Each structure stands twice: as C-alpha cells, then as structure tokens.
Amino acid sequence: MLEVKNLHKVYDGHGRRVTAVGDLTFSVPEGQFACVVGPSGCGKTTLLRVLAGLLPATSGEVLVQRTPVTAPPPGLAVVFQEYGRSLFPWLRVRENVELPLKAQGMARSDRGALAAEALAAVGLSDAHGAYPWQLSGGMQQRVAIARAIAYQPRVLLMDEPFAAVDAQTRADLEDLVRSVWQRFGVTLLFVTHDIDEAVYLGQRVIVLSASPTTVAQDLTIDLPAERDQLTTRSDARFTELRGQVYAQIQKVKAPA
Numbered sequence: 654m655l656e657v658k659n660l661h662k663v664y665d666g667h668g669r670r671v672t673a674v675g676d677l678t679f680s681v682p683e684g685q686f687a688c689v690v691g692p693s694g695c696g697k698t699t700l701l702r703v704l705a706g707l708l709p710a711t712s713g714e715v716l717v718q719r720t721p722v723t724a725p726p727p728g729l730a731v732v733f734q735e736y737g738r739s740l741f742p743w744l745r746v747r748e749n750v751e752l753p754l755k756a757q758g759m760a761r762s763d764r765g766a767l768a769a770e771a772l773a774a775v776g777l778s779d780a781h782g783a784y785p786w787q788l789s790g791g792m793q794q795r796v797a798i799a800r801a802i803a804y805q806p807r808v809l810l811m812d813e814p815f816a817a818v819d820a821q822t823r824a825d826l827e828d829l830v831r832s833v834w835q836r837f838g839v840t841l842l843f844v845t846h847d848i849d850e851a852v853y854l855g856q857r858v859i860v861l862s863a864s865p866t867t868v869a870q871d872l873t874i875d876l877p878a879e880r881d882q883l884t885t886r887s888d889a890r891f892t893e894l895r896g897q898v899y900a901q902i903q904k905v906k907a908p909a
C-alpha cells in the first residue's frame with residue numbers, strides 16, 4: 654500500500670527554485686495497479702523518487718506499507734526507464750538479478766532459486782549467463798523487471814520503463830507487466846507519458862496537473878481483468894476512457 658499525503662517538493666539551488674510537486678494527495682491500496690500520467694515536467698519522476706526514499710519531501714509525507722518513508726523502504730523495488738544504466742555491464746544477467754538479494758545477505762542457493770524463477774517469469778531463462786550488453790534493449794528491460802521480481806517486493810514502482818523500446822517490444826513488455834502483477838500480487842505504481850498504455854495497463858489512472866502538481870483526475874479503468882492488445886484496444890470502452898484521459902491532459906497542460 655502507498656499513501657501520498659500533501660506532498661510538496663521544491664528544488665532549490667544554483668539560483669533556480671522549482672516547485673516540482675505542489676500539493677499531492679492520493680493512496681494506492683494493497684495489490685492495485687495504478688498508472689500515473691501527466692504533462693512533461695509535472696513531477697512524476699520526482700514523486701517516484703520521494704516514494705522510493707531517494708529524495709526527501711519538502712513537506713507532507715509518503716508512506717509505504719503504512720511506514721513513513723525516510724530511506725529506501727524494504728519491500729519496494731523500482732524499474733527505471735534507462736535499463737542501460739541500471740544494469741551492471743560487468744555482471745552476467747543472473748548476477749545482476751541476484752545483486753539486491755546478495756546485498757540483503759541471502760544465502761547463495763536461495764538467491765539462485767529466486768533469480769531462476771524471476772528470469773523464467775520474464776522468459777529469459779536461457780540468457781542467465783549473458784552480459785547485459787549482449788542483449789537487445791527489450792531483453793535488458795526484462796532483466797531489470799526480473800531483478801525487481803526476484804526481490805519479492807510488496808510494492809513496485811515503474812518510471813516510464815518502456816519509453817526507450819520499439820512498439821512491438823513495448824506491447825510484449827506491457828503484457829509481461831500485467832502477468833507479473835497478476836501472478837505476484839504486488840501494489841504497482843506505473844508512470845507513463847502514454848495515455849493508451851496507462852488505460853491498457855491500469856485498474857486506475859491518476860492524471861496529474863502541470864506543475865505545481867496536484868491530482869487533476871482519478872479515473873477507474875473498468876475494463877475486464879483479462880486484457881490483450883487486440884481485443885482490449887478495440888473495445889469501445891477503451892476508446893472512451895482514453896478520450897477522457899486525453900481531454901483531461903489537454904485541460905491541465907500549462908499554457909504554452
């Protein structure tokens with residue numbers, strides 16, 4: 654479970670003062686898949702960094718599993734957009750996946766079993782001995798997802814994880830994330846620029862306003878739980894929901 658209470662974040666330095674997040678309040682119940690969309694620069698990454706304990710709030714608070722976040726919370730994993738920078742090129746795929754478990758002090762056999770299960774879940778059992786740079790971008794992002802799953806998080810944050818992959822790979826990874834969420838029952842907060850992706854993936858879409866950020870709309874995505882790229886995206890309700898999100902984003906964009 655995630656709770657964001659009156660979050661306010663100001664970056665202050667080098668003569669530049671930016672209010673990245675104005676006053677943000679929402680919560681994501683246990684096991685929900687929530688997507689966050691909003692105009693560029695509205696503070697989506699800032700929000701995730703505060704939730705992940707990587708950045709302090711200026712005021713307000715965030716809670717993960719009912720505990721106020723002051724450092725990276727246990728049971729929380731993050732998948733970033735830049736898979737190229739989040740995997741260690743000198744470690745093999747399996748070693749990359751095992752790294753957070755090793756840092757936890759987990760025994761070698763236990764972490765080997767978890768890594769193998771996670772790599773199987775993302776369809777990469779064969780690649781365990783490869784180096785990240787020997788894999789395609791989509792495969793590297795699968796490794797980053799496997800590393801997050803192997804850690805067995807209760808909460809998973811994803812920050813535009815598919816922005817840098819091609820359209821076909823992106824569709825495959827979207828379905829992979831839905832299946833991972835269904836199988837492992839994590840609470841998932843997924844940030845994306847892509848309105849269609851948000852509606853396709855989430856049970857809920859939170860639309861943020863332009864900076865200083867607030868929640869502009871909180872929409873329940875009442876599409877069937879079983880989704881697939883063809884049927885769901887051609888569903889009349891899908892078109893209606895994406896239209897609603899699109900209209901809201903147009904409304905909240907800062908005037909040019």
Ligand SMILES: Nc1ncnc2c1ncn2[C@@H]1O[C@H](COP(=O)(O)OP(=O)(O)OP(=O)(O)O)[C@@H](O)[C@H]1O
Pocket residue numbers: 664665671672673691692693694695696697698699700846864
């Ligand atoms: N480290 C930083 N120092 C100063 N200002 C920052 C810093 N990080 C972000 N900002 C500013 O805070 C605001 C919000 O940035 P943030 O990256 O959180 O937005 P975003 O919604 O994730 O953007 P995008 O959709 O373009 O990725 C922007 O105006 C940005 O310039």
